[in-house]
Amino acid sequence: MTTAKRFTVSLDVIEEGQVTSAKARLMIEGEELVATGRAQRNPDDPDRPMIGDELAVARALLVLARELGHKVDEGIAAYEGHEVHVSL
Numbered sequence: 838m839t840t841a842k843r844f845t846v847s848l849d850v851i852e853e854g855q856v857t858s859a860k861a862r863l864m865i866e867g868e869e870l871v872a873t874g875r876a877q878r879n880p881d882d883p884d885r886p887m888i889g890d891e892l893a894v895a896r897a898l899l900v901l902a903r904e905l906g907h908k909v910d911e912g913i914a915a916y917e918g919h920e921v922h923v924s925l
Contacts (some may be wrong), residue, residue, distance in 0.1 A: 848897065850890050855880065859893035861901045870908065872900035 849860045855878040863870045874896025876889040906923050913921045 846898070846901070848894055850893060852886060852889065857886070857889035857893040859890070859897040861894070861897040863901060863905065865905070865908070868908075870901060870904045872897050872904055874898070874900060 844863060844865060847862045849862075851858050851860075857876045857878075859874045861872045861874070874893045876892035876896070878884070878889055909923045910921055913923070
């Protein structure tokens with residue numbers, strides 16, 4: 838039997854001067870996981886906003902993946918009764 842599930846991640850990107858921040862949100866089992874990422878342009882670099890956006894988003898998604906991994910660790914530990922660490 839095949840079961841399809843959909844998880845949605847929302848991303849908000851804010852540019853303030855040379856700093857770009859991204860916030861990633863994932864709703865899972867009624868709980869919201871939130872992570873942030875940040876990129877700062879060197880004043881000597883050319884103005885390429887998309888690169889800052891992509892870097893900030895990538896960093897936010899990496900943190901979000903770690904947070905989800907910790908949630909998995911906790912769920913397995915609760916079930917098995919001992920500490921575990923899922924390798925991502």
